Amino acid sequence: xxxxxxxxxxxPVGSALEDAGLDATVAxxxxxxxxxxxxxxxxxxxxxxxVLPVLSRTFDRRDLDExxxxxxxxxxxxxxxxxxxxxxxxxxDYGNFLVSMAGIAAAGAxxxxxxxxxxxxxxxxxxxxxxxxxxxIGDWIEWDGGEYAGVVEDIxxxxxxxxxxxxxxxxxxxxxxxxxxxxxxxxGEKLRLKFVFGIGYGDDIERASEIIVEEAERHPExxxxxxxxxxxxxxxxxxxxxxxxxxxPQPSRADVVRIRGEYVTSVKERFDEEGVDIPYPVRTLEGSxxxxxxxxxxxxxx
Numbered sequence: 001x002x003x004x005x006x007x008x009x010x011x012p013v014g015s016a017l018e019d020a021g022l023d024a025t026v027a028x029x030x031x032x033x034x035x036x037x038x039x040x041x042x043x044x045x046x047x048x049x050x051v052l053p054v055l056s057r058t059f060d061r062r063d064l065d066e067x068x069x070x071x072x073x074x075x076x077x078x079x080x081x082x083x084x085x086x087x088x089x090x091x092x093d094y095g096n097f098l099v100s101m102a103g104i105a106a107a108g109a110x111x112x113x114x115x116x117x118x119x120x121x122x123x124x125x126x127x128x129x130x131x132x133x134x135x136x137i138g139d140w141i142e143w144d145g146g147e148y149a150g151v152v153e154d155i156x157x158x159x160x161x162x163x164x165x166x167x168x169x170x171x172x173x174x175x176x177x178x179x180x181x182x183x184x185x186x187x188g189e190k191l192r193l194k195f196v197f198g199i200g201y202g203d204d205i206e207r208a209s210e211i212i213v214e215e216a217e218r219h220p221e222x223x224x225x226x227x228x229x230x231x232x233x234x235x236x237x238x239x240x241x242x243x244x245x246x247x248x249p250q251p252s253r254a255d256v257v258r259i260r261g262e263y264v265t266s267v268k269e270r271f272d273e274e275g276v277d278i279p280y281p282v283r284t285l286e287g288s289x290x291x292x293x294x295x296x297x298x299x300x301x302x
Contacts (some may be wrong), residue, residue: 016282032092033092034092035088035091035292036088036089037088038091039084039087039088039091039092040084040085040087040088043080043083043084043087043088044080044081044084044221047079047080047081047083047084048080051076051080052076052077052080055072055073056073057141059072061072063283068217072130098151103218103231118173118175119158121175122157122158122159122173122174122175123157123158123174125173125174125175125177125178125179126155126156126157126158126159126160126174127157128174128178129155129157129160129177129178131173133178134178134182134184135152135182135184135187136152137152137153137154137155138151138152139151139184139186139187140184140185140186140253141162141182141183141184142182142183142185142253143172143176143177143180143181143182143183144180145181146183148162148164148170148172149165150162150163150164150165150168150170151163151165151253153169157174158173158174159171159172159173159174159176160172160177165253167260170186185251185253185256186252186253188251189249189250190223190247190248190250190251191225191247191248191251191256191258192226192245192246192247193245193246193247193248193260193263194243194244194245195243195244195255195260195263196233196234196241196242196243196244197212197233197241197242197243197244197267197271197278198236198238198239198240198241198242198278198279199239199240199242199271199276199277199278199279200238200239200240200241200276200277200278200279201239201240202277203240203276203277204276205232205242206239206275207274208271208276209230209242209275211267211270211271211276212228212230212242212244212267213228213229213230213244214270215263215266215267215270216228216244216246216263218266219259219262219263219266221248221249221255222246222247222248222259222263223246223247223248224250226247228244228246229241229244229245229246230242230244230245231243231245238279238280238281239278239279244267246263247258
């Protein structure tokens, strides 16, 4: 008779213990949530008020273009959120959950990485473009051995947009620009131009060289220092090649085309005035034609 009485007496006690355990679990859960939120808010707030402004000032000191700063600051914001979440998980003692999420994230990152190799490669190339600065927005660049050329309009982390001189917009993956040679003629404060003038074999080379240098010195947008120079560089089939070398300041493609055109025109006019010949190739064909029934063909033509 004592056993049933004992079960009856322990029943309420067990129920109370279960309720107490449930209350403790709820309390621990609520405490963890509060700690998670508090830690996340604190770390995120520090990141937004301290880390991101420091990044922005660093970019400004490095004279980084505004278009280049935007994606980098976006990455910084994602980094702040990630760190805040990681710290909050640890502070709330959600270690096991964080480890599980990290494993899932690693597996997902591996799958995404294999599927997006080209995108990631272009993304990394974009980062190198921002750090190495082989060109800036507004620069005139050439790549693929001069097959493509234009003015840079926009630089993002995946592609670069270039406007050609025929007003065509080229969207170029960053990997194509970092994987080969890029020519940037306007990166420096001055640019040397070269042009070969062909004169006849019977013309005075010394006088022609003087004319070439004089016209360079007369042009207001050709630099006096370094001084213009001329070198005999070619002995062609029908002419002697005199290569003119001169410098222009603050170059752009428009300046290059205009100044070179004006300079070459002025030299040509001086050559004409002083009798310096600019020969062109002449081909002489020798031989004979044997036309049968020439009289009949001539009569038909009449």
